[in-house]
Amino acid sequence: MAEGEVSALGTRKRFIAGKEILFDKEGFFLDARDWSEEAATVLSREMGIDVLSEKQWRLIRFLRDYYANNGKAPLSSEIKAGLGWTLMELESLFPGGIRLGARLLAGLPNPQSCTQ
Amino acid sequence: MKKVIMKVNGISHQFIVEPDRILLDLLREDLRLTGAKQSCDRKGQCGACMVIVNGKTTLSCLTKVASLDGAEVITVEGLGTPANPHLIQEAFVLSGAVQCGFCIPGMIMATKGLLDKNLNPTTEEIKKALRGNLCRCTGYVKIIDAVNLAARFLRGETTPDQVRPDPSKGVIGVSLPRPSGMIKACGVAQFGADIYPQGALELAVVRSPHAHALIKSIDTSAAEKMPGVVGVMTAKDIKGNNRGGEIFIICDKKVHLVGDTVAVVAAETRKQALEAVKAVRVEYEPLPVIKTIEESLAEGAIQIHEDVPNLKFTHPQIKGDAEAALKNSHAVVEATFSTSMIHQAPLEPEVSVAYMEGEGEDAKLVVLGRGINIHALAKVLQDSLGWENVRYEEPFVGGQFGMKTGFTTEGIAGAAALHFRRPVRYVCSLEESMQISSKRHPHVHKVRLGANEQGKITAYTTNFDVEGGAYSLGGQVYILRSLQMLSGPYDIPNVKAFARLYKTNNASGGAARGAGPPQSNYALESAVDLMARKLGMDPWEFRYKNTLEVGGTMSTGEVAEEWPAKDVLEALKPHYDRAVKEAASLKTGKLRRGVGIAGAAFGIGAPNPKDQATVAVELHPDGGLTVYGGAADPGEGTDSMLTQIASHVTGIDISKIRLVTRDTDRATPCGSASASRITYMVGGALVLAVEKMKEAMEEAKAYTYEALVAAGKPTKYLATKHADTTPMDPKTGQGIFYEVRVLGCQMAEVEVNTETGEVRIVHMTAVEDIGTVINPTNVEGQMQGGLDMGVGMALREEYIHGVTKDWRTFKFPTMKTSFPMTVITLQTPRKKAPLGAIGVGEFVLLPTSAAVMNAIHDATGVRIYDLPAKPERVLAALGKNKN
Numbered sequence: 001m002a003e004g005e006v007s008a009l010g011t012r013k014r015f016i017a018g019k020e021i022l023f024d025k026e027g028f029f030l031d032a033r034d035w036s037e038e039a040a041t042v043l044s045r046e047m048g049i050d051v052l053s054e055k056q057w058r059l060i061r062f063l064r065d066y067y068a069n070n071g072k073a074p075l076s077s078e079i080k081a082g083l084g085w086t087l088m089e090l091e092s093l094f095p096g097g098i099r100l101g102a103r104l105l106a107g108l109p110n111p112q113s114c115t116q
Numbered sequence: 117m118k119k120v121i122m123k124v125n126g127i128s129h130q131f132i133v134e135p136d137r138i139l140l141d142l143l144r145e146d147l148r149l150t151g152a153k154q155s156c157d158r159k160g161q162c163g164a165c166m167v168i169v170n171g172k173t174t175l176s177c178l179t180k181v182a183s184l185d186g187a188e189v190i191t192v193e194g195l196g197t198p199a200n201p202h203l204i205q206e207a208f209v210l211s212g213a214v215q216c217g218f219c220i221p222g223m224i225m226a227t228k229g230l231l232d233k234n235l236n237p238t239t240e241e242i243k244k245a246l247r248g249n250l251c252r253c254t255g256y257v258k259i260i261d262a263v264n265l266a267a268r269f270l271r272g273e274t275t276p277d278q279v280r281p282d283p284s285k286g287v288i289g290v291s292l293p294r295p296s297g298m299i300k301a302c303g304v305a306q307f308g309a310d311i312y313p314q315g316a317l318e319l320a321v322v323r324s325p326h327a328h329a330l331i332k333s334i335d336t337s338a339a340e341k342m343p344g345v346v347g348v349m350t351a352k353d354i355k356g357n358n359r360g361g362e363i364f365i366i367c368d369k370k371v372h373l374v375g376d377t378v379a380v381v382a383a384e385t386r387k388q389a390l391e392a393v394k395a396v397r398v399e400y401e402p403l404p405v406i407k408t409i410e411e412s413l414a415e416g417a418i419q420i421h422e423d424v425p426n427l428k429f430t431h432p433q434i435k436g437d438a439e440a441a442l443k444n445s446h447a448v449v450e451a452t453f454s455t456s457m458i459h460q461a462p463l464e465p466e467v468s469v470a471y472m473e474g475e476g477e478d479a480k481l482v483v484l485g486r487g488i489n490i491h492a493l494a495k496v497l498q499d500s501l502g503w504e505n506v507r508y509e510e511p512f513v514g515g516q517f518g519m520k521t522g523f524t525t526e527g528i529a530g531a532a533a534l535h536f537r538r539p540v541r542y543v544c545s546l547e548e549s550m551q552i553s554s555k556r557h558p559h560v561h562k563v564r565l566g567a568n569e570q571g572k573i574t575a576y577t578t579n580f581d582v583e584g585g586a587y588s589l590g591g592q593v594y595i596l597r598s599l600q601m602l603s604g605p606y607d608i609p610n611v612k613a614f615a616r617l618y619k620t621n622n623a624s625g626g627a628a629r630g631a632g633p634p635q636s637n638y639a640l641e642s643a644v645d646l647m648a649r650k651l652g653m654d655p656w657e658f659r660y661k662n663t664l665e666v667g668g669t670m671s672t673g674e675v676a677e678e679w680p681a682k683d684v685l686e687a688l689k690p691h692y693d694r695a696v697k698e699a700a701s702l703k704t705g706k707l708r709r710g711v712g713i714a715g716a717a718f719g720i721g722a723p724n725p726k727d728q729a730t731v732a733v734e735l736h737p738d739g740g741l742t743v744y745g746g747a748a749d750p751g752e753g754t755d756s757m758l759t760q761i762a763s764h765v766t767g768i769d770i771s772k773i774r775l776v777t778r779d780t781d782r783a784t785p786c787g788s789a790s791a792s793r794i795t796y797m798v799g800g801a802l803v804l805a806v807e808k809m810k811e812a813m814e815e816a817k818a819y820t821y822e823a824l825v826a827a828g829k830p831t832k833y834l835a836t837k838h839a840d841t842t843p844m845d846p847k848t849g850q851g852i853f854y855e856v857r858v859l860g861c862q863m864a865e866v867e868v869n870t871e872t873g874e875v876r877i878v879h880m881t882a883v884e885d886i887g888t889v890i891n892p893t894n895v896e897g898q899m900q901g902g903l904d905m906g907v908g909m910a911l912r913e914e915y916i917h918g919v920t921k922d923w924r925t926f927k928f929p930t931m932k933t934s935f936p937m938t939v940i941t942l943q944t945p946r947k948k949a950p951l952g953a954i955g956v957g958e959f960v961l962l963p964t965s966a967a968v969m970n971a972i973h974d975a976t977g978v979r980i981y982d983l984p985a986k987p988e989r990v991l992a993a994l995g996k997n998k999n
Contacts, residue, residue: 005842008431008592009724022725022843030726031838071730071784072491073836076504077478079774087477099504111491112722112729112787 035107064104125194151192151303163249173229192221207266208298212893215253218514225612236461255904293892308467313539320389324371344388356502360523361774373586375551433849436610441575445566464514468525470533488748489788518627554626561639594632603671641714641966710975716962719854731801740772748789792955803834860884873987885942888952906964
């Protein structure tokens with residue numbers, strides 16, 4: 001598959017920060033190990049965020065840590081409990097909210113599914 | 117009303133009941149006994165509800181309570197408990213007869229009824245006594261074994277302790293009873309319909325009578341006023357995107373097949389909900405119904421879904437130059453093969469339960485579903501219902517065979533729990549379950565196979581069309597799987613394929629054991645057999661000559677690294693020679709004997725790239741270990757695999773290995789319990805997690821829970837198994853898709869009645885190389901059940917939407933259709949696999965249909981191209997069709 005080409009299941013291959021990365025049809029990383037701060041920065045610009053703020057990085061790092069310890073993304077109630085922020089604060093922090101914004105930039109994959 | 121006094125399991129009860137009260141409902145709803153099960157819509161077709169009344173086996177679904185005054189009723193709970201089981205229950209567990217376990221209480225009661233009268237039954241007597249009890253998992257072989265073992269126990273010839281595996285033999289390659297076996301055998305394992313949250317409403321659904329229509333209006337006012345009705349939901353009451361893939365939880369503007377959900381009624385009882393369904397008035401505007409590929413793809417055809425074209429998906433595969441190779445071939449066979457739409461037929465009807473936990477914005481929606489990919493289904497619920505805080509739980513699941521990768525009742529139950537803020541139960545009838553669930557996709561393959569003068573295959577082409585139905589659940593995934601395994605075990609230098617997935621207003625296509633390759637392998641292996649005949653070669657010799665060697669390439673361009681295809685053929689050879697010799701003298705007359713073989717190579721793992729599974733292990737103060745991993749177990753034996761591997765790699769006694777696999781809050785994501793991937797991916801992640809724990813122990817020189825804590829080390833370790841696979845190239849169908857494969861072959865011996873067209877399976881022999889075997893009985897059980905299912909696909913099974921409504925019209929396999937079989941397992945350890953072990957649950961389906969069809973050809977000299985080979989098709993092929 002070539003750069004930018006989309007496979008039958010919607011997988012897209014991109015080169016970001018010198019690395020070949022596969023994304024699913026929603027734009028999530030297929031493999032959390034492909035993530036880097038540089039990749040997050042590139043993707044955040046595509047989301048319309050010029051520079052990620054310290055608060056945004058804090059949420060991204062929280063998500064990465066949670067994923068490393070639990071193998072999955074936290075529910076919003078767990079993020080609230082972990083960071084002490086309100087749901088409204090969390091949802092408004094990124095253009096796509098928690099899931100399509102923070103979780104996507106943090107490189108947390110969607111659960112694997114056979115029935116795309 | 118009538119007063120009835122009767123004993124149930126030795127306890128006297130007084131019931132005051134309506135004249136039509138059914139014993140099964142009384143046992144389940146009034147006494148909350150969960151052993152007797154409902155499967156066949158109370159038609160007496162399945163035996164899952166069997167109990168003993170006054171010493172006689174009785175179908176509780178056909179028995180009115182009013183007729184039971186003074187009766188003594190025994191249910192499976194009355195025989196024994198997990199702590200003190202009956203010898204029959206012990207026999208079923210020790211024989212490996214318990215897979216999903218849904219049919220087992222009924223089987224055990226039928227066995228009790230038989231053995232109470234006859235302690236020395238013959239196989240025929242066992243088959244007769246249990247002829248009304250259906251099982252989809254086992255092919256009945258281990259059920260018969262269990263009855264025989266129970267008889268031996270009861271005759272005093274042996275004891276469970278003498279049969280139980282010797283603990284000193286270790287835990288790998290040992291048939292330890294599966295951990296969930298005994299609670300299933302005692303009827304106390306909770307399946308979805310056995311769960312009654314306090315104050316739960318019962319749901320019933322208004323379903324479309326039209327295959328394709330616009331919804332003009334819905335009037336729920338009359339239904340809302342009916343007794344017990346709490347409310348009626350329509351699509352406007354769902355806050356999320358209301359979709360699970362293409363499926364609408366509740367249709368808003370349009371219905372796309374008969375049985376689509378239009379409205380949901382919630383009432384205090386199921387009877388009230390069902391009554392209210394009849395009072396919902398829906399005005400439809402019928403639209404043209406698309407039934408065939410020609411109608412679907414015709415210019416100007418109505419598009420079934422606004423956002424999905426009728427030709428949903430196409431994909432090629434190209435290796436070498438197949439057209440040129442065919443042109444230069446010594447011989448070419450050309451044929452068209454078709455397979456039918458098939459219901460996967462798990463015995464348990466569709467069911468989900470849902471409730472809210474907590475309050476406010478942090479309230480959690482808890483859905484006890486029937487799906488086998490709990491984390492992915494939780495995400496579907498989040499998106500479709502617009503509620504982020506979701507926990508998905510898997511109760512015990514009564515079989516699935518691919519069907520429960522999809523999304524059905526959980527969406528409706530979850531939506532209703534959110535809307536009504538009350539616990540809800542949605543328990544489908546069998547007919548409804550058949551309407552709403554996905555089916556095995558029908559395929560039509562137009563193939564050409566070429567060979568040279570030396571009998572070597574030169575090229576293979578196939579154009580195949582796959583009916584996706586109204587809502588295709590991953591149809592493109594199953595096309596990719598067909599392409600990924602297209603060349604089977606063979607060395608085919610040139611391949612050209614083109615697949616199309618099209619939509620109709622028929623039942624939805626979806627995963628079904630093997631999911632694509634059983635259909636495409638049927639076409640390949642039938643063509644291979646035709647070529648052997650054309651060349652005048654023995655079918656075994658032709659296959660042996662054409663198997664791929666290590667270092668050769670598949671149709672995908674992947675290089676074969678471990679490829680014991682010749683080994684499995686060699687293991688089959690003595691059986692094949694014997695069968696051919698026996699059949700040789702039976703080629704004339706009314707009953708003709710034939711022998712057919714077929715092979716397959718099956719890739720293990722999800723077809724999408726970067727498959728992964730995560731498992732955590734946690735050490736406890738008592739020296740025990742908990743394994744966390746969301747790996748569903750609808751009957752395959754995941755619990756055996758995880759506990760046996762965990763015990764082996766840690767040295768912890770298996771009794772101290774605990775599993776947390778069934779809820780998304782506690783278990784780590786492992787992906788779908790499909791694609792035969794659980795042993796390889798989840799077992800692999802488990803081994804990695806234990807290795808991490810051991811590394812930490814070595815580093816700290818701390819080998820117990822206390823020592824780890826004292827050393828400041830964690831007691832819980834998590835690891836992820838990644839498969840290093842790629843997406844499929846959209847232009848060539850090339851890529852890297854699987855790290856390991858099962859290789860195998862099967863032989864069918866059939867007897868064809870040339871006057872009636874009926875085909876009897878005389879014997880099936882299956883050889884498979886699946887690497888290290890962890891639990892031989894479980895492997896054998898998967899193979900036996902799969903062979904039975906494969907023969908059903910070959911000879912009987914065909915789902916026709918709206919016509920196939922129950923087990924009888926589906927032609928569910930029975931004791932009567934069961935047959936003798938031999939399973940031979942080779943164990944070439946796979947280098948990348950945990951302890952060398954991979955999965956086997958789906959491979960078994962790939963060769964069976966072709967083996968049976970090849971045997972019919974051998975017996976009669978005529979070929980059946982369209983599955984199933986019903987008697988009328990056999991007669992037509994013989995030129996005896998009266999029509």
